[in-house]
Amino acid sequence: MDHVAWRRRRSFPAEAFAGVLSGSPLRVAVCVPARDEEETIAGVLAPLVALRDEGLVADVAVAFSASRDRTLDEARDAGARIIDVGSPSGKGDAIWRAQEEMEGDIVCLVDGDLIDVDRHWIEQLAGPLIADPAIGLVKGAFARPLNADGTLDPSGGGRVTELLAKPLLRRFYPELTVLRQPLSGQIAIRRDLLASLPVWTGYALEIGMLIETWRRAGLEAIAEADIGVVRNRHQRLADLAAMSEAILWCVAVQLARDGRLTGPDGEPPAGVVERPPIYAPRP
Numbered sequence: 219m220d221h222v223a224w225r226r227r228r229s230f231p232a233e234a235f236a237g238v239l240s241g242s243p244l245r246v247a248v249c250v251p252a253r254d255e256e257e258t259i260a261g262v263l264a265p266l267v268a269l270r271d272e273g274l275v276a277d278v279a280v281a282f283s284a285s286r287d288r289t290l291d292e293a294r295d296a297g298a299r300i301i302d303v304g305s306p307s308g309k310g311d312a313i314w315r316a317q318e319e320m321e322g323d324i325v326c327l328v329d330g331d332l333i334d335v336d337r338h339w340i341e342q343l344a345g346p347l348i349a350d351p352a353i354g355l356v357k358g359a360f361a362r363p364l365n366a367d368g369t370l371d372p373s374g375g376g377r378v379t380e381l382l383a384k385p386l387l388r389r390f391y392p393e394l395t396v397l398r399q400p401l402s403g404q405i406a407i408r409r410d411l412l413a414s415l416p417v418w419t420g421y422a423l424e425i426g427m428l429i430e431t432w433r434r435a436g437l438e439a440i441a442e443a444d445i446g447v448v449r450n451r452h453q454r455l456a457d458l459a460a461m462s463e464a465i466l467w468c469v470a471v472q473l474a475r476d477g478r479l480t481g482p483d484g485e486p487p488a489g490v491v492e493r494p495p496i497y498a499p500r501p
């Protein structure tokens with residue numbers, strides 16, 4: 219599918235799927251990965267738990283990583299189901315460990331550090347999967363302001379996306395440059411697709427999922443849906459270096475796999491390994 223066709227058939231504007239959850243033939247579950255998110259987790263969960271209590275989603279679960287704060291109490295008090303994933307090797311490992319306990323035909327992932335989560339995100343993310351069986355993965359598309367040191371930059375967020383991920387994709391995976399937010403942690407994926415994919419741990423989760431889905435099912439299986447504006451608690455620039463290392467390593471491995479670059483030398487970044495698909499027989 220070329221980019222013109224993709225934008226016409228796989229990129230969906232805001233409100234495109236209003237009301238789609240009501241009477242959906244597919245069960246939609248939401249999973250929020252969370253570690254040390256006591257300040258934001260209750261606000262993230264409130265609109266999601268309301269969707270569940272209205273019967274519009276089947277489950278709202280927190281993939282809970284061992285935390286140093288009150289994240290667990292806050293998540294329980296907010297009414298979410300808890301999937302305790304112990305001390306995983308980062309966000310991707312948390313999702314890999316939690317997926318067998320996730321309910322639903324469709325799994326939506328929403329980060330636990332977000333501010334102003336909108337309940338309509340879930341119908342936007344799940345909508346393309348409910349509407350079209352040819353789509354397997356939906357990435358949220360959104361504006362990303364950066365609120366750092368009290369100053370608001372309306373498009374300053376997504377620093378690793380803009381400084382690393384998009385240049386890498388432009389250079390080595392031009393097929394995937396159509397996506398506005400290739401690293402978006404707000405996604406929806408068919409549960410059996412997720413289970414058939416290798417899952418990259420740490421912060422390589424999203425870039426790995428994107429490339430692995432593209433390799434298996436092509437661009438036509440990937441869509442994006444506008445969810446407006448995403449505000450998150452931003453990490454310090456120094457902390458994003460580790461995120462960049464994880465993403466770079468994963469892309470280098472993928473490039474070698476695709477014969478687009480010889481494999482990276484040396485050791486992978488700490489905590490970045492490739493877990494096997496849970497449906498494939500373990501070696």
Ligand SMILES: O=c1ccn([C@@H]2O[C@H](COP(=O)(O)OP(=O)(O)O)[C@@H](O)[C@H]2O)c(=O)[nH]1
Binds near residue numbers: 251308
């Ligand atoms: O080991 C980890 C690391 C991160 N996260 C969660 O993954 C989401 C995104 O992580 P983070 O905020 O660190 O990344 P950013 O939003 O800055 O990209 C957040 O809900 C984290 O609590 C997690 O569950 N386990």
Ligand SMILES: O=C(O)[C@@H](COP(=O)(O)O)O[C@H]1O[C@H](CO)[C@@H](O)[C@H](O)[C@H]1O
Binds near residue numbers: 329377379401402424
């Ligand atoms: O887009 C990005 O640069 C990073 C960091 O965002 P900020 O610079 O803290 O707004 O966040 C994205 O990438 C992470 C790694 O894939 C994901 O875990 C986040 O969900 C995603 O927002």
